[in-house]
Structures are given as structure tokens and as C-alpha cells.
Amino acid sequence: MGSLRVDEQWLEAFHGLLESSAYAVAFTGAGVSAESGIPTFRGNEGIWRKYPPALYGNLPGLALAFLFRKRRLARLASEVLTTLLDASPNPCHHALALLEREGPLRAVITQNVDDLHRAAGSIRVLELHGNAFRLRCSRCGLRMDVDRDKAREVREKLLKPDITRRGLLAALMEYAEACVSCGGRTRPDVVLFGESLPAETMNQAMEEASRCDLLLVLGTSSVVYPAAIIPRMALESGARLVEVNPQPSFVSARAHLRIPLPAGAFFASYLERFA
Ligand SMILES: [Zn+2]
Incomplete structure (x- = not known):
């Protein structure tokens, strides 16, 4: 992580988007867990x-x-x-918990089952694939x-x-x-293979996606249905979108800000600079 250069402009642009947001939502995937040692x-x-x-x-x-x-x-x-x-929470988990306490973040929608968002202190976590500690x-x-x-x-x-x-x-x-x-x-x-996602949680997630004015897409290539629906709904409702992920995805072209880094590495710098 230490060798990655986090561009100052990315930090400023990201902070600016958060400051102008009244209702932000985060959408996290496997990349965020990977930085906590979960392959x-x-x-x-x-x-x-x-x-x-x-x-x-x-x-x-x-x-x-x-x-x-x-x-x-x-x-x-x-x-x-x-x-x-x-596994323990990384700076991405910690930053999202902080942004919920003190910033515009209203919910975390996650595809991860490792419980690390709650472990970091996030309160409103919508777990699309469930939770292994439940x-x-x-x-x-x-x-x-x-x-x-x-x-x-x-x-x-x-x-x-x-x-x-x-x-x-x-x-x-x-x-x-x-x-x-x-x-x-x-x-x-x-949620195991062949099982459907929890309908109520999925509905709440879609509601949050269409309600937010800023969606943070973190550590996910979001190509797999139904996860792919979340960024689409946010964009269609006029939300701005930030993508933090090393690999580009289908949302990259429509992102207002794309940061080609692992989310944990980016948020480590973000917390250092702004927390
Ligand atoms: Zn019972």
C-alpha cells in the first residue's frame, strides 16, 4: 500500500464531492475485503x-x-x-464509519459477508449477500x-x-x-450459489441508490447482476458517482471521479488529510 501515490487532486476532488452532498451512499465489493486479507x-x-x-x-x-x-x-x-x-477493518471501513457519524453518508450497501463494516462502526449496512457472522x-x-x-x-x-x-x-x-x-x-x-438475494434488503438498497445524490462505488467491478443495478439506478436518478477501484468497470465512463487505486489505500490518505 505504501508505494501507491495518492494524487492530491483526487483527495481534493473527493472531499469536494462529499462536502456538496446531502445524501451519500457507499457501495462496496470484494476489493474492500481483499485489503483486509480476505481473498x-x-x-x-x-x-x-x-x-x-x-x-x-x-x-x-x-x-x-x-x-x-x-x-x-x-x-x-x-x-x-x-x-x-x-480479518480486521481497513481504512476504507473506518472512513465509511466516520463519514456516517460526521458526514453525509447514510448507508453502506455491501456485497461482502465478512461483517467488517459493522466491526468498524458503520450502523446502516445493507448486506446483499448476507453476513457470515449471523x-x-x-x-x-x-x-x-x-x-x-x-x-x-x-x-x-x-x-x-x-x-x-x-x-x-x-x-x-x-x-x-x-x-x-x-x-x-x-x-x-x-447467500449461496443458486440462491436469490434477500428481497427486502435488495429493495432497501435500490431505494437508497435512487435517493442518494452521491454514490461511492468502492472495490467492486459491479458487473454481476443484481449488483450492477445499484450504480445504474443512482446514475439514472441524477446522482454523482465516484469510483475507487484499480480496474475500470462499466461505470467508469460515467463516473464523475475515478480513482484507480485500492479503496483502503486511498482512504488511508484521505483519513490522514481530512480526519
Ligand atoms: Zn425460529
């Missing part, structure tokens, strides 16, 4: 390279893995937990936060090299404990 799920280091999504990225696949590939499933679960537990009751729909200490204990159990199927089941059940309200089964509240 892009589909990237070269990504989890789906080692564990094909057709086998592990959906509930039926996971059930089969439980029956026939229990050690590999235990390894996958422990790797995901380790990655998530070891469970959802399959019967009554209640959502429950997962305690980090418990997640660490479960990870230790999953790491046992001689884990049995019973041991694996016990660890998974310990993580996905029964619903505190109805006793029903719970599952991680994340």
Missing part, C-alpha cells in the same frame, strides 16, 4: 478455486460433502472461519448474531485431523445453534 472468493487465491462451487457452494452439495468428504468439508469450514476471524432460522426467519469466541472454539474442533463425522456434525451444530425463539434449525445467513 476474493473467485480470484486466484479464492476459496472456490480449491473447493468447486458446484460441490461446496450450495446446500445440497454441502450435505453430500458431509456424507462423503467430511475431512475436506471440515477443512473448508475451518479455512473460511480462520479467514473471517483473522444465523437465520429456517422456520421463523429470526436472525441471530454469532459470537466470535464461539466461532473460534468451533474452528479449533474443525481443525482436529482425526475428526469423525459425529465430531463434524457436533461442531457444525454448535455453530448453527437452534433458534432462540422457536427452536428451529438455523443456517449461516449468507
Whole structure:
């Protein structure tokens, strides 16, 4: 990060846009998590390279893995937990939390499931793909936060090299404990392959996109539907758009300001200069 030069003009232009905004919204993607040590799920280091999504990225696949590939499933679960537990917010997360407290930012719409926006202190976070540190009751729909200490204990159990199927089941059940309200089964509240996005959250996100006068598109190439809808709706409603991402995307041409840097690196300079 240190070698990246952050142009003073970008900082001034970005600050100017924020100052003239009454209702800003941020839209974040995998690039923001990557700077906190969470590899892009589909990237070269990504989890789906080692564990094909057709086998592990959906509930039926996971059930089969439980029956026939229990050690590999235990390894996958422990790797995901380790990655998530070891990650901490970077300057992008911190800046967005600050801009919500003291600036014009009203909401963060995120495609990330790592909970780092809330960890940094953001309050209004719309999680389009859910949250890995939350469970959802399959019967009554209640959502429950997962305690980090418990997640660490479960990870230790999953790491046992001689884990049995019973041991694996016990660890998974310990993580996905029964619903505190109805006793029903719970599952991680994340969107797996082939599942649709939470409709209510998506509606709120679209509402925010059409309401804002400034959209910050951070660390996302936003090419995948339905995420692609968010910048489009903001532009169609007349919002200005800032893109912070090393690679250009389909919104680049229509961005009022494009900063070709990783968001965390840019916001580190921004916080230094303006916070
Ligand atoms: Zn329930």
C-alpha cells in the first residue's frame, strides 16, 4: 500500500464531492475485503478455486460433502472461519464509519459477508449477500448474531485431523445453534450459489441508490447482476458517482471521479488529510 501515490487532486476532488452532498451512499465489493486479507472468493487465491462451487457452494452439495468428504468439508469450514476471524477493518471501513457519524453518508450497501463494516462502526449496512457472522432460522426467519469466541472454539474442533463425522456434525451444530425463539434449525445467513438475494434488503438498497445524490462505488467491478443495478439506478436518478477501484468497470465512463487505486489505500490518505 505504501508505494501507491495518492494524487492530491483526487483527495481534493473527493472531499469536494462529499462536502456538496446531502445524501451519500457507499457501495462496496470484494476489493474492500481483499485489503483486509480476505481473498476474493473467485480470484486466484479464492476459496472456490480449491473447493468447486458446484460441490461446496450450495446446500445440497454441502450435505453430500458431509456424507462423503467430511475431512475436506471440515477443512473448508475451518479455512473460511480462520479467514473471517483473522480479518480486521481497513481504512476504507473506518472512513465509511466516520463519514456516517460526521458526514453525509447514510448507508453502506455491501456485497461482502465478512461483517467488517459493522466491526468498524458503520450502523446502516445493507448486506446483499448476507453476513457470515449471523444465523437465520429456517422456520421463523429470526436472525441471530454469532459470537466470535464461539466461532473460534468451533474452528479449533474443525481443525482436529482425526475428526469423525459425529465430531463434524457436533461442531457444525454448535455453530448453527437452534433458534432462540422457536427452536428451529438455523443456517449461516449468507447467500449461496443458486440462491436469490434477500428481497427486502435488495429493495432497501435500490431505494437508497435512487435517493442518494452521491454514490461511492468502492472495490467492486459491479458487473454481476443484481449488483450492477445499484450504480445504474443512482446514475439514472441524477446522482454523482465516484469510483475507487484499480480496474475500470462499466461505470467508469460515467463516473464523475475515478480513482484507480485500492479503496483502503486511498482512504488511508484521505483519513490522514481530512480526519
Ligand atoms: Zn425460529
